[in-house]
Amino acid sequence: MSADAVTSGSAVTAVQTANAVLPLPQxxxxxxxxxxxxxxxxxxxxSADGLVGSAYCLSREAPMTEIVDRLVAGHAIGRDSDDPxxxxxxxxxxxxxxxxxxxxRRAIGLVDVALWDIAAQRAKRPAWELLGAQPGPRETMLVAAYPTPDRPIEAVVHEVVEQAAEGWPLVKISRAADPAYMGELIRALNRELPAACGLVVDVGFGWRDADAALAEIRAWGDIELAWLEDPLLPEDVAGCARIRRETGLTVSVGDxxxxxxxxxxxxxxxxVDVLRIDVIAVGGLTPARELRDWCAERGVPVSCHVYPEVSVHLGAGVETFNRRAAGxxxxxxxxxxxxxxxxxxxxxxxxxAPGLGFTLRDEHFAFGG
Structure with a gap:
């Protein structure tokens, strides 16, 4: 890297980190x-010219900020933020x-996203333009409920259907481990959801292998799903392919x-029928853009895992939790x-707006300096 690049206005001058912790009601x-x-x-x-880029992710209780500070930040400082x-x-x-x-790689993804934010701000363009996406609206999936067998099915159905009435084309629930409960719940939602709203079930890698998955899916009985998400660990490619082949369900994997x-x-x-991409986990917008384009060449749709403030700039499917003011x-x-x-x-x-178009709230993230 030349001295001119290091001292230019686009040089990265600082990488700051902070954690935010919020308890869940249950x-x-x-x-x-x-x-x-x-x-x-x-x-x-x-950057040296005063621009600031932002990114965030779920830590999953891992020391993400420490990894950024100790292993990643030093390889970004001094480099040209115009070339993420x-x-x-x-x-x-x-x-x-x-x-x-x-x-x-997750830590790299955080810094990479913030660099795209800076590069697009400097170009006075929204990040989606730099990433080669179109400006139109993206289909969005709402994470609607996490049912458990101790919750009455009627209560879960009410919660999901009430949110679906807001117009979401896809609503997602997590898998409960009781097959009888789950089958009854899915059938009730199949009856009650608006015709234009598809139901997604997220297994969260909960089945140990394809045999266990197929047995439980059969126990659910006659059900309809928009897709079945993350049935097995994603490295079990053959098992995921078998579930897709033998059930006829639409399968998505990748979170x-x-x-x-x-x-x-x-x-x-x-x-898979739908590839899921976690923009932060996969290493940021730089590799996510490559994967998006690679999938497009093969006719495979992409749906992004959470972080809608970032993933909306890829032009793929977006996932969100309910945006109600009260949380x-x-x-x-x-x-x-x-x-x-x-x-x-x-x-x-x-x-x-130029960049990613969002900032992090100072009341939750106490950045130093």
Whole structure:
């Protein structure tokens, strides 16, 4: 890197991190996981000319900010924020000895997203333009409920149908481990949901193998789904393909995957109808854009896992929790940001402001300096 690049206005001068922790009103059960609180890692990247880019992610109780600080930030500082892809390469190679996938890749993803924010601000263009996406609204999936067998089916149905009436084209519920309960719940939702609203069931990698999955799906009985999400660990490509083949259900996989080769294998081996991409986990907007374009060449639709403030700029499917002003009981991330996409009739529209069009609220993220 030349001295001119280091001292130019576009040089990265600082990478700041902060955590935000918000308790949930009641524990959530998703697959083998129990969630009692939501912890988020926030990143702000600054350039010499005074621009600031923002990013955040669910930490999943991992030390994300420490990883950014110790393993990633130093490979971004001094580099040219006008070229996020080049900085991404430097961050990946600089930390390669400790991790090209996993938590380090997530940390790279946080900084990469903030760099795209800066680059688009400097270009005075929304990030979706720089990323080659179109300005139109994106179909959005609402995470509507986390049912458990101790919740009456009628209560869950009411919760989901009430939200579906807002116009969401897809609503998602998590899998409850009781097959009889789950089958009855899905059939009740099939009867009560608006015709234009599809139902997604998120298994959260909850089945150990394809045999267990097929047995439980059969126990659900006669049901209809828009798609079945993350039935197995995503590395079990053959098992996911078998579930898709033997059930005839539409299958989507990819949440939390940090290794793009796993996502490509799911598509190449016919294991998914819809590829899920977690923009932060996969390493940021730089690799997510490549995956989006690669899937488009193969006619496979992409749906993004949460972080709608970022994923809306890819032009793919968007996922969100309810954006009610008072928050929702499952994920309070809508309370953490200012700006971002607008939601209307189940569609998300990316902001036209320069950059990503959102900032992190200081009352939740205590950035130093």
């Amino acid at each position: 524990p959530l059960h998703l697959g083998a996981m129990t969630v009692t609180r939501r912890e988020y890692a926030g990143v702000r990247v600054a 892809a080049l900085v991404w390469e430097g961050m990946l190679r600089g930390s390669a000895i400790v991790g090209r996938v996993g938590l380090v 939390e995957v940090t290794d793009p080769s796993v996502l490509r294998a799911l598509v190449s081996e016919g294991a 929702n009981p499952y994920d309070p991330s809508p309370l953490l940001t200012l700006g971002g996409p607008s939601f209307d009739g189940g569609l998300a529209t990316a902001p036209r």
